[in-house]
Amino acid sequence: MKAFGALCMVSFLSACAAPRPALPPLAKVTAPERWRESGGVETSTAADWWKLFGDPVLDDLVAKALERNTDLLIAGTKVGEARAQFRSAASRLSPSIALDGRAGRSRSVNPFGVGVDQAQATGELTISYEVDLFGRVSAISDAARKAFQASEFARDVTQISLTATVVSGYALLRGLDEQLLLVEETVKSRELELAVVRRRTEAGYGSKLELAQAQSALEAAARLVPATRRSIAQQENALSVLVGDVPGDILRGKRVESMLRIPVPGALPSELVRRRPDIAEAEMRLASTDRSLDAARARFLPTFQLSGAGGGVASTLLGDPISLFSLGGSILAPLFQGGELRAQADAAAARRDAAAFAYRGTVLKAFEEVENAMTGVDRLFQEQEALDRQVAATTTALDLARRRYRSGYASYLEQLDAERSLLEVRLQALSIRSERVTAAIALYRSLGGGWTR
Incomplete structure (x- = not known):
C-alpha cells in the first residue's frame, strides 16, 4: 500500500511537468547542394596549411602566436575553468564521505558534590548519496561536460582565427613593402623628370608653369613615402602584439608574388559542419542547454537521499569504547513553490531554443563566409588580370606622352x-x-583551417 502511494505521488508530480518542448522548426538548417562559385579542388586541408607558403619567417611568426598570443592563452584558461566545473558537477554522481573527530577534557561535579575529571574522544564516518532515480544529477553532469567540450571548440576557433589573422597581416605587410618600393622608385623618376623640365625651362623650351607642375608632382609622390612607412610601422606593431611581443620590427621573408602560388582548397557544403570548430561549439552549446532543460524538468520529481554513519565514543568514565551507527533514507518531493519550478523549466527551454537559433545562425554564417571567400578568390584573379592589362596600356600611354612632350x-x-x-x-x-x-587565407579559414572533429 505504501509503495502504491509513492507510485501515485510520482505519477502526480510527473503530470505536473508539461510535455517536453520540441526544438523550434525554424532552427533547422539544410546545407546547399553546391556552392555558387566553383571553388578549389575538394581536398583535406592540413592543420599547418600556412606552411604551404614555404616562408620560414611566416612559420616562426605563427609558432610564436600559437604559443604566446593573449587571446589564445585566455581561451585556454576558459577551457580549464569549464573542465573544473564539469568535474564539480560529475562529483555529485558519487557518494559524499566525511569524517568527524572530536576530543576534549572537562571537570564537573557529580550529584554527591565530588569533582570528576573526564577525558572523551568521539569519531564518526558519515556517507551520503543521492539516488539519481530520475536522471537529474546525470543531466547536470552531462550539461557541464558538453559545456566543457564547447569551450575546447571555442579555443580551436580562436586558434584558427589567430593563425589566419597572422598570415593575412604578414601578407599585407609584404604588400606594403612593395608599395613602398614603388613610391620610392616613382620619387626617383620624378626627380629625373624635374631635372629635365628645369633644363628645358632654362633653355627656353619650357615654362615656369611646367616647372611648378613637375615640382608639385614630385612632392605628391614624396608624400606617399612617409605615409606608406607609417602604414608599415602600424602593421608591424599589430603583428608584434599578435605574436605576444611588444610593438617592434618584423623580419621579412618571401614576396607577395610567391605567396600567390598557394593551392586553393575546396570542400562540399555538406562537409562544412564537421570541418568548422565554431559549428561544433554551437552544437555543444545547444546540447548543453538541452541537458540543462532535462535537469530543470527533473526538479518536478522527488529526490531520494541515502545516508549512513558509524563511529565510536571513548571516555574515562566508560570501561570500554562504545560503537555507534545509523542508517536512513529520505525523500523530498516538491508540492507547491508558487510556480518557481515551472518558471525555471520555461527559462531553460528558452535558453535551449536560443542556442538552437544560435546554431542555425553559426551554420548560415559559415556558408556565407565560404561563399564570400570563393567569390573573392575568383573575382580578384579576374580583377588582377584586368589591372595587369591596364598597367601595360597605361605604361604605353606614358611612353607616348613623354615622346610627344619632348x-x-x-x-x-x-x-x-x-x-x-x-x-x-x-x-x-x-x-x-x-x-x-588574403582571400585565399580567408578560404582556408572559412573551410575550417584543417580542423576536423
Whole structure:
C-alpha cells in the first residue's frame, strides 16, 4: 500500500511537468547542394596549411602566436575553468564521505558534590548519496561536460582565427613593402623628370608653369613615402602584439608574388559542419542547454537521499569504547513553490531554443563566409588580370606622352596625367595581389583551417 502511494505521488508530480518542448522548426538548417562559385579542388586541408607558403619567417611568426598570443592563452584558461566545473558537477554522481573527530577534557561535579575529571574522544564516518532515480544529477553532469567540450571548440576557433589573422597581416605587410618600393622608385623618376623640365625651362623650351607642375608632382609622390612607412610601422606593431611581443620590427621573408602560388582548397557544403570548430561549439552549446532543460524538468520529481554513519565514543568514565551507527533514507518531493519550478523549466527551454537559433545562425554564417571567400578568390584573379592589362596600356600611354612632350607636340600636363594614372594603377595592382593572398587565407579559414572533429 505504501509503495502504491509513492507510485501515485510520482505519477502526480510527473503530470505536473508539461510535455517536453520540441526544438523550434525554424532552427533547422539544410546545407546547399553546391556552392555558387566553383571553388578549389575538394581536398583535406592540413592543420599547418600556412606552411604551404614555404616562408620560414611566416612559420616562426605563427609558432610564436600559437604559443604566446593573449587571446589564445585566455581561451585556454576558459577551457580549464569549464573542465573544473564539469568535474564539480560529475562529483555529485558519487557518494559524499566525511569524517568527524572530536576530543576534549572537562571537570564537573557529580550529584554527591565530588569533582570528576573526564577525558572523551568521539569519531564518526558519515556517507551520503543521492539516488539519481530520475536522471537529474546525470543531466547536470552531462550539461557541464558538453559545456566543457564547447569551450575546447571555442579555443580551436580562436586558434584558427589567430593563425589566419597572422598570415593575412604578414601578407599585407609584404604588400606594403612593395608599395613602398614603388613610391620610392616613382620619387626617383620624378626627380629625373624635374631635372629635365628645369633644363628645358632654362633653355627656353619650357615654362615656369611646367616647372611648378613637375615640382608639385614630385612632392605628391614624396608624400606617399612617409605615409606608406607609417602604414608599415602600424602593421608591424599589430603583428608584434599578435605574436605576444611588444610593438617592434618584423623580419621579412618571401614576396607577395610567391605567396600567390598557394593551392586553393575546396570542400562540399555538406562537409562544412564537421570541418568548422565554431559549428561544433554551437552544437555543444545547444546540447548543453538541452541537458540543462532535462535537469530543470527533473526538479518536478522527488529526490531520494541515502545516508549512513558509524563511529565510536571513548571516555574515562566508560570501561570500554562504545560503537555507534545509523542508517536512513529520505525523500523530498516538491508540492507547491508558487510556480518557481515551472518558471525555471520555461527559462531553460528558452535558453535551449536560443542556442538552437544560435546554431542555425553559426551554420548560415559559415556558408556565407565560404561563399564570400570563393567569390573573392575568383573575382580578384579576374580583377588582377584586368589591372595587369591596364598597367601595360597605361605604361604605353606614358611612353607616348613623354615622346610627344619632348618633341613639342603636347604639354607637360599630358605627361603628368599619364604618370599619375600609371602610379595609381600600379598601386592598385600591388594591392590586388595582397588581397588575392588574403582571400585565399580567408578560404582556408572559412573551410575550417584543417580542423576536423
